[in-house]
Amino acid sequence: MTSDSKQQGAAIPGTRLVMPIILLTIFTVPLSVSGTAVSLGDISDDLGASSTGEQWALNGYNLTFACSTLVWGSIADIIGRWRALMIGLLTFGVGSAISLVATDYLTLDLARLVAGAGAGAVFSVGTAVVSSNFEGERRTRAFALLGSVAGLSLAFGPSLCGLFTQVVGWRFVYGFQLGCLVIACLGMPLIRRAADHEKRRAARIDVAGAVLFCVAISLTLGGLALGSATGWVSLPFLLCTTAGIACYGLFAWRESTAPSPLLSLRTLRNRRFSGMTLVVAVASFTFTNAVAYMPVFFQGAYGASPGSSGAFLMFLTMPVLVAPLIAGRLAAGGTAADKILVWSIALLVVGLVATGVGAEQGLAWIALPMVIVGAGFGLQAGLIDGEALAQVPEKEAGMAAGWINTVRLGSEAIAVSLFGSLFASFVGSAAHASRQGFAVITIGSTLFAAVIGVLAIVLLRRGRHGETPPESRTRPAADPADTGVR
Numbered sequence: 001m002t003s004d005s006k007q008q009g010a011a012i013p014g015t016r017l018v019m020p021i022i023l024l025t026i027f028t029v030p031l032s033v034s035g036t037a038v039s040l041g042d043i044s045d046d047l048g049a050s051s052t053g054e055q056w057a058l059n060g061y062n063l064t065f066a067c068s069t070l071v072w073g074s075i076a077d078i079i080g081r082w083r084a085l086m087i088g089l090l091t092f093g094v095g096s097a098i099s100l101v102a103t104d105y106l107t108l109d110l111a112r113l114v115a116g117a118g119a120g121a122v123f124s125v126g127t128a129v130v131s132s133n134f135e136g137e138r139r140t141r142a143f144a145l146l147g148s149v150a151g152l153s154l155a156f157g158p159s160l161c162g163l164f165t166q167v168v169g170w171r172f173v174y175g176f177q178l179g180c181l182v183i184a185c186l187g188m189p190l191i192r193r194a195a196d197h198e199k200r201r202a203a204r205i206d207v208a209g210a211v212l213f214c215v216a217i218s219l220t221l222g223g224l225a226l227g228s229a230t231g232w233v234s235l236p237f238l239l240c241t242t243a244g245i246a247c248y249g250l251f252a253w254r255e256s257t258a259p260s261p262l263l264s265l266r267t268l269r270n271r272r273f274s275g276m277t278l279v280v281a282v283a284s285f286t287f288t289n290a291v292a293y294m295p296v297f298f299q300g301a302y303g304a305s306p307g308s309s310g311a312f313l314m315f316l317t318m319p320v321l322v323a324p325l326i327a328g329r330l331a332a333g334g335t336a337a338d339k340i341l342v343w344s345i346a347l348l349v350v351g352l353v354a355t356g357v358g359a360e361q362g363l364a365w366i367a368l369p370m371v372i373v374g375a376g377f378g379l380q381a382g383l384i385d386g387e388a389l390a391q392v393p394e395k396e397a398g399m400a401a402g403w404i405n406t407v408r409l410g411s412e413a414i415a416v417s418l419f420g421s422l423f424a425s426f427v428g429s430a431a432h433a434s435r436q437g438f439a440v441i442t443i444g445s446t447l448f449a450a451v452i453g454v455l456a457i458v459l460l461r462r463g464r465h466g467e468t469p470p471e472s473r474t475r476p477a478a479d480p481a482d483t484g485v486r
Helices: 003-008 018-047 051-079 081-101 105-133 136-167 171-186 188-197 207-230 235-257 271-302 306-312 319-332 337-358 367-381 384-389 394-424 430-466
Strands: none
Touching (some): 018 051, 018 081, 018 105, 018 136, 018 171, 018 188, 051 394, 081 105, 081 171, 081 188, 105 136, 105 384, 136 171, 136 319, 136 367, 207 235, 207 394, 271 306, 271 337, 271 384, 271 394, 271 430, 337 430, 384 394, 394 430
16 A cells, blocks of 8 residues: 555545445434434324334334344354344344335334344444545545435434424425435445455354343443433332343453453443543433423423424534534544544533523523534534544454443433432423523533543543554555545
8 A cells, every 4th residue: 555545544445436425424323313203293193103112113224223233243243244234234124124115003113123233233233344445534524424424314314304304294205215315235346346345354243242231231321211210219110220230240250251242341441442442432422311301391391392393403403414524534633542532522511511500590591502412412423433433453343332322322222211209200380490500401401411521531542651552454555536525
């Protein structure tokens, strides 16, 4: 590889359309969540009212998604990323197809469980494919594009799916997802060609570890749901949580003794990698909480309609379209990734504290703080996955990507459940309770996130000075004209 190509970054020959394929799949994953959420009313009108059926249509997808990300990442490192991604796309597509024609909640809920399992492969393996096929500036820009496309889906997905539901019907939401996945499957030969160079782990799939991990995740998320419904000191919550913690302990023991672990504990001992996973948790206790509960706050405190509250939320989500590209340009221009992540944490904390303080004053007082929070999240959304995967050997990129997304989903579930339970505990007049509760809990959860952020920064800085880089990622030189990322 020439010095020129090292400076500019390289891509494997034949990867011109790899990024569009991965971007299309990444766009589809959050769309499946928001599409179901905005369509629940119409689904209920069509299939009949069932709180359990509606809940599982939404939460079943999230459950299998959370369980499968780490498993898929590890499998991809063993069988090959293009194979794992193809199986994931087919699984996601089957789930979407069955959802499209479902005539009862049992069928729909089972289909959503299948779709979530496939979506886990798309998210974890897709980012690993990008990490393995681009270097230097092109790699930075590729992950910036991933962040922007995820932001695009987050910002406009609910409106797009709401339009589909209103004009064509709720089934078209799943039909649109299926169409996107079919297009991605047609492009998979390009992924296969680009993955010819990849290094695989010579290992067997850790089935016992996968089962323990999935059971632990299921018990944890089930405990959170029970805690929100029955109280945080209720016997069902305590039993479920205790069983979940025990399974995590068994999983850690299994991974420390297994010859081919699902999750390498050596990777977790990498301080920079662990620090970056904590940055992901900071976003969960700030940005994710805001996205989940600000519409509820707008409607309860100010009597806003669902449509207007969704529109006002764009102060928070629109910056996520632009900030990842800014982070990519800063990184390509020589700004240290650690510095950008520190800015991200600072903007998230300062912006959300200001949002909590201004909540009692009125909507005009929180518009600018919301923009600050969105910008803070966007700065890391286009950077954190790429930087974290750079800390591990290429042959473990799938496992590392799976773990990052597991932390992301797990911390989001914990943050949203705790915030929602505390928010619901405030009593009094609806408007006063909503404003007071939102302000107190927002500031409290943000200060907790700040503590996590400080720990993340400490790990990042200690890791930078005390650890050796992963094995070389050197690849054959590529034709600069043969890549879709410039």
